[in-house]
């Protein structure tokens with residue numbers, strides 16, 4: 496009997512997740528029913544949204560059930576098929592989850608060409624994070640040559656793409672990242688004009704110096720102290736695609752202290768700032784436009800993405816804990832087979 500390994504959610508975390516929140520189960524690889532296929536997972540994507548799926552809270556997507564398989568984007572090879580649309584041997588993208596194998600129908604499955612790009616790119620720059628960056632900029636950020644953009648988590652897949660697209664469109668791009676090594680990479684390899692360490696006690700002053708003309712686009716990935724440093728520097732008619740607030744994902748209670756709500760609303764009004772939250776699939780119909788614009792930029796080397804690779808399905812829980820702690824350096828992926 497061929498077996499597969501799957502990470503199921505065992506308990507819901509209170510605050511930061513721990514390894515005890517998951518359980519690794521081993522069972523027989525399923526067989527395909529009529530209209531289904533079975534794939535072996537080659538790559539599993541680890542993304543911050545997975546923390547949200549561990550909460551039993553109302554959100555834009557349903558939580559993972561206790562005892563249910565952790566959700567996740569996967570690229571795999573088809574090992575059995577009873578559907579002509581997905582032949583054996585083809586490479587496919589699907590949300591197969593934290594498992595060495597998955598079974599699915601063609602719905603939500605995309606055949607990918609292993610000769611065109613590395614397979615892991617389909618969960619990175621060519622996949623969900625890349626589309627997020629492109630769609631948020633295209634629809635909300637609306638970059639204009641000569642403007643200034645700021646993005647935190649600048650060396651992760653979303654921040655990397657946002658900064659490089661902004662540079663390609665002639666903006667000044669200022670990154671914020673966790674530590675000097677990530678910042679050096681953002682400037683020297685990715686072409687950001689400047690990058691500041693989010694842990695620097697002088698972040699507010701240094702950010703002011705780094706954006707002499709103020710901020711026209713703040714790409715919100717993190718919230719918290721970074722947002723507080725950014726907010727006073729927002730220009731009239733600036734835009735803020737609200738993509739993520741990772742500094743709150745492990746929070747157990749609402750932030751207290753500064754009365755930011757009324758102040759923000761006042762300045763949204765007086766400066767006519769556009770703040771808009773979005774989820775990548777709000778713009779799903781624009782996928783072909785994203786591919787047309789981004790593929791040539793990747794092929795020409797204009798857009799680069801660094802990967803942070805862990806080996807084996809066993810490493811999935813620790814990998815998510817690391818992403819939530821900023822210990823990843825680049826797009827976190829797991830080479831499952």
Ligand SMILES: NC(=O)c1ccc[n+]([C@@H]2O[C@H](COP(=O)([O-])OP(=O)(O)OC[C@H]3O[C@@H](n4cnc5c(N)ncnc54)[C@H](OP(=O)(O)O)[C@@H]3O)[C@@H](O)[C@H]2O)c1
Nearest residue numbers: 543648651652653672673716717738739740742774775821
């Ligand atoms: N709206 C959507 O559809 C959508 C889609 C994809 C992603 N997102 C969001 O986009 C953001 C970036 O995602 P990603 O996949 O590119 O993640 P990522 O950059 O690979 O990983 C998250 C990064 O966030 C930073 N971070 C962690 N804790 C932080 C804290 N307390 N304060 C400030 N920064 C912290 C760390 O970077 P540093 O150590 O460098 O600071 C960490 O590496 C996340 O908020 C994610 O939820 C939203």
